[in-house]
Amino acid sequence: MLVGREGERTRLDSLIARARRGESAALLVHGEPGVGKTRLLEHAGAGAADFQVLRARPLEAESELAFAGLSELLRPVLHLLDRIPGPQKAALSGALALGPSVPGDRFAVAAATLSLLAAAAEKSPVLVVVDDAHWLDAPSREALLFAGRRLGSEGVLMLLGMRDREWISVAGLGTLELHGLSAGGAAALVERTGTPVDVAVRNRIVTETRGNPLAILEAVATLTDAELLGKAPITHPLAVGASGLRAAARQPSPGHAGRTPHRCGERHRVGRGNRPGAHPGRAEP
Ligand SMILES: Nc1ncnc2c1ncn2[C@@H]1O[C@H](COP(=O)(O)OP(=O)(O)O)[C@@H](O)[C@H]1O
Ligand SMILES: [Mg+2]
Numbered sequence: 509m510l511v512g513r514e515g516e517r518t519r520l521d522s523l524i525a526r527a528r529r530g531e532s533a534a535l536l537v538h539g540e541p542g543v544g545k546t547r548l549l550e551h552a553g554a555g556a557a558d559f560q561v562l563r564a565r566p567l568e569a570e571s572e573l574a575f576a577g578l579s580e581l582l583r584p585v586l587h588l589l590d591r592i593p594g595p596q597k598a599a600l601s602g603a604l605a606l607g608p609s610v611p612g613d614r615f616a617v618a619a620a621t622l623s624l625l626a627a628a629a630e631k632s633p634v635l636v637v638v639d640d641a642h643w644l645d646a647p648s649r650e651a652l653l654f655a656g657r658r659l660g661s662e663g664v665l666m667l668l669g670m671r672d673r674e675w676i677s678v679a680g681l682g683t684l685e686l687h688g689l690s691a692g693g694a695a696a697l698v699e700r701t702g703t704p705v706d707v708a709v710r711n712r713i714v715t716e717t718r719g720n721p722l723a724i725l726e727a728v729a730t731l732t733d734a735e736l737l738g739k740a741p742i743t744h745p746l747a748v749g750a751s752g753l754r755a756a757a758r759q760p761s762p763g764h765a766g767r768t769p770h771r772c773g774e775r776h777r778v779g780r781g782n783r784p785g786a787h788p789g790r791a792e793p
Contacts, residue, residue: 510551511700511721512693513544516684520552520667527633527665528558534656534666536641536676539686542722545669548686549637552667559635559665560584560628566643575603577648578621581638585628592627596620603647614647618654625655626662633663641668656681688719697721701728706738716746 510517523533537545553561564581586606589597599616601607610616628634638644638652656666657680670676676683689697694714698705705713705728717723727746734740 509700510547511697512689513548513551516548516686517551519684520548521555523665524552524556524559524635527556527635527663530633530661530663532629532659532662532664532666533682534659535668535682535684536679537667537669537684537686538672538676540720541671542720543686543688544721545686546639547721549639549667549669552665553635553637556633556635556665559633560631561635561637562625562628563636564638564644565640566638566645566648567640568643571643571645574645574647575605575617577638577644578617578651579604579648581636581648581652582621582624585624588624588627592620592623596623600624614650617647618651621651622655622658625659625664625666629662629664633665636664636666637669638667639669641670642673653679653681688717689721689724690719694719694721694724697724698728701725703728703736704733705736709736709738709742712742713746 520535523535526533537548539545553563562581562584564577566577566580570576582600582604586604589601589606592600595613596616596619598607599610599613600620602610602613603617625634625636636652641649641652644652652666652668656668659666668681672685688694691714694717695710698710698713709731713724713727717727723746728736731742731746732740735742
């Protein structure tokens with residue numbers, strides 16, 4: 509269940525409705541780690557059940573591998589390659605290692621990406637979702653941004669979820685920046701965990717996490733029952749904040765310096781690549 513995010517939902521729902529009518533759009537959904545980008549993209553996917561959904565989730569490990577992202581994304585529509593102009597087909601086939609390589613034809617690959625998305629959208633509207641798009645390999649990113657800028661009346665909605673990057677402002681696409689949940693939303697998220705939490709402690713969690721949902725869930729998961737119920741003092745910072753989350757998210761291998769969370773149920777699991785190396789319940793020593 510998605511908590512809060514009314515404005516964001518309205519904006520995405522309207523983009524979905526417009527794509528259904530044949531109006532395309534591309535949007536960069538960005539914000540700090542844990543703020544809820546993946547969750548919001550999932551919500552968008554759920555609202556587009558009648559769309560053909562093309563997904564990619566690039567990995568940091570493959571961010572230097574040319575066209576890895578595009579290859580994952582376009583795989584379900586490669587049977588439409590015959591429907592796009594020959595030189596574009598040749599360039600894209602070469603780039604994705606499906607045919608002889610056509611060196612250096614980046615424009616043709618980008619144009620082919622747009623053509624292929626348009627061909628796919630002839631049958632039903634298309635939702636393109638690339639989460640963790642900051643890990644896209646550069647040629648895939650170039651092709652997708654190119655296509656995103658040129659989308660018109662195909663019925664394609666392209667959503668790229670990503671951490672803040674300085675090039676976002678010059679990408680030429682619409683942006684949706686996610687901030688922490690409102691105080692009410694953050695309190696509701698604490699309640700949704702089903703864990704009993706004293707009101708004063710809950711307010712402290714809401715304030716110190718600045719509404720970052722991942723930090724909220726981690727705080728509830730890592731505090732002891734006595735701390736959550738206000739029966740034992742909390743003597744450490746509850747959240748390291750955005751900069752700490754960012755720093756932690758850069759560390760790929762989890763190395764818990766503090767206590768192991770005493771409560772580690774499925775409800776607190778976070779998406780792949782989202783769990784900070786050091787949990788946000790403690791500041792690093
Ligand atoms: N609006 C929300 N309502 C409920 N849970 C949320 C919301 N936003 C994020 N979460 C939860 O918080 C955690 C972090 O969110 P996530 O979408 O993975 O963040 P990001 O992709 O920005 O790093 C996940 O467990 C997610 O389900
Ligand atoms: Mg994410």
